[in-house]
Amino acid sequence: MTSSIAERKKEEMNSLQGGEHTRNKRVFIPSADVYETQETIFVVADMPGVSENSIEITLEKNVLTIHGFTQPQTHQGLKLVYSDCPEGDYRRVFLLSDEVDREGIQAKMKNGVLKLVLPKSPTARARKITVRAE
Amino acid sequence: MLFQESATPSLWDSARDVNLLHERLNKLFSNLHETKQTEFPPINVWTSEEKCLVIAEVPGIDLDNIDLQIINNILTLKTKREPDQSDERKTWHRRERGCGQFTRSLELPYAIDAEKVQAVISHGILRIELLRAADDSPKKISIQAS
Numbered sequence: 001m002t003s004s005i006a007e008r009k010k011e012e013m014n015s016l017q018g019g020e021h022t023r024n025k026r027v028f029i030p031s032a033d034v035y036e037t038q039e040t041i042f043v044v045a046d047m048p049g050v051s052e053n054s055i056e057i058t059l060e061k062n063v064l065t066i067h068g069f070t071q072p073q074t075h076q077g078l079k080l081v082y083s084d085c086p087e088g089d090y091r092r093v094f095l096l097s098d099e100v101d102r103e104g105i106q107a108k109m110k111n112g113v114l115k116l117v118l119p120k121s122p123t124a125r126a127r128k129i130t131v132r133a134e
Numbered sequence: 135m136l137f138q139e140s141a142t143p144s145l146w147d148s149a150r151d152v153n154l155l156h157e158r159l160n161k162l163f164s165n166l167h168e169t170k171q172t173e174f175p176p177i178n179v180w181t182s183e184e185k186c187l188v189i190a191e192v193p194g195i196d197l198d199n200i201d202l203q204i205i206n207n208i209l210t211l212k213t214k215r216e217p218d219q220s221d222e223r224k225t226w227h228r229r230e231r232g233c234g235q236f237t238r239s240l241e242l243p244y245a246i247d248a249e250k251v252q253a254v255i256s257h258g259i260l261r262i263e264l265l266r267a268a269d270d271s272p273k274k275i276s277i278q279a280s
Contacts, residue, residue, distance in 0.1 A: 031230035037222050046231055048191035048258035075180050075187055082240075084176030085191050112193035112258015 026088030030068070030114075034094075041100065041118040047090045048112040055114065057107050064094045064105075066114060174236045175213060175260075184271070186242050186264040193258035194231070200260065202253055207242040209264070245270040 032045040047055070050068035058065045068090040096102075096118070104119040180187040192200065192213055201212040217233040245267040252263040 032228055033226070033231050034228035035224045035226045037224045042224075044231065046193040046258070048193040051257045073178070073189070078180035078182045078185070078187055080178065081181050082177070082179040084173060085178055085189075109257075111195065111255075112191075 025072075026086060027091050028088050029092050030066075030090040032092065036120075039120055041120065043094065043114075043116040043118065045090070045092065045114045045116075046112065047114055048085075050090060050109070050112060050114070052109040055107075055109060057116075059096075059102065059105065062096045062098075064096055064116075065091070066094075066116070067091045068114070173238065174232065175211065175238065177211075177238070177240070179240070181243060184266050186244075186246070186266070188240070188262040188264065190260040190262070191258065192255070192260050195258070197255060200255070202251075202262065204246055204248050204251065204264070207245050208239055209242055209246070209262070210237065210239045211260075212237045 030045040030047045032043055034041070034043050036042065045066060047068040049070040054069040054071075056065075056067040056069075058067075070087060070089055073087050099120050101119045101121040104117075106117040108115045108117075175190040175192045177191075178189045180189070188209065188211075190211060195213050195215050199214040199216070203210040203212075212235070214235045215231075215233040242264065246264045247267040250265045254261045
């Protein structure tokens with residue numbers, strides 16, 4: 001784990017730190033991939049049922065919060081007989097270091113997967129120094 | 135099955151059988167635990183007498199990579215999640231999303247009219263609506279007084 005992106009661990013949704021929840025809904029931490037290349041850090045999170053219109057991404061100082069909202073499932077006249085995926089919203093918080101270029105952050109949503117592109121600021125990019133023979 | 139067997143007194147005769155029972159119980163509970171974590175895609179099933187609604191969470195899976203099959207009352211769902219194809223060298227910090235091929239079959243409570251199945255996918259949620267076959271519906275038999 002480098003210092004570039006550190007995740008706030010085990011966020012308790014009902015703790016005072018995370019804020020008390022006013023909605024009567026469960027909140028899940030979406031599974032995510034985090035990887036970086038030379039110039040960019042990528043965060044890919046699975047949020048089935050969340051569209052580009054039902055997601056909120058906020059950046060406050062160095063705290064990046066993704067919050068996806070889902071529609072409640074109700075089916076008239078049908079009974080839920082088996083359930084692997086209880087309904088609820090998604091929320092996950094990441095801490096960004098100064099390495100990330102705040103202005104250049106991009107977010108894309110496709111098939112229920114959020115892809116965040118966090119470009120590294122030019123000063124933070126690893127530079128390759130070529131050595132010349134004298 | 136398990137409980138039927140354990141109720142039979144003869145099973146307790148030898149230590150071997152007790153061990154076997156113990157093993158089976160362990161397996162039963164560990165399986166329960168495992169399926170919760172590894173089964174993909176996770177599904178919800180809603181039913182009534184006439185129809186069945188299967189909702190599966192398939193984030194990041196394209197329409198072309200979903201294969202649905204119905205044989206009698208067995209619904210088989212095959213999906214494939216492609217790994218990220220880019221050749222760029224990357225350093226991984228978190229890898230929680232799985233990829234690969236997944237198959238899941240479930241037995242529905244009644245025979246399905248395969249012609250009338252509707253499957254819709256939106257925002258990573260697959261919704262399959264299955265109607266009960268007409269010839270499988272229960273028929274009410276009127277009784278005449280003689």
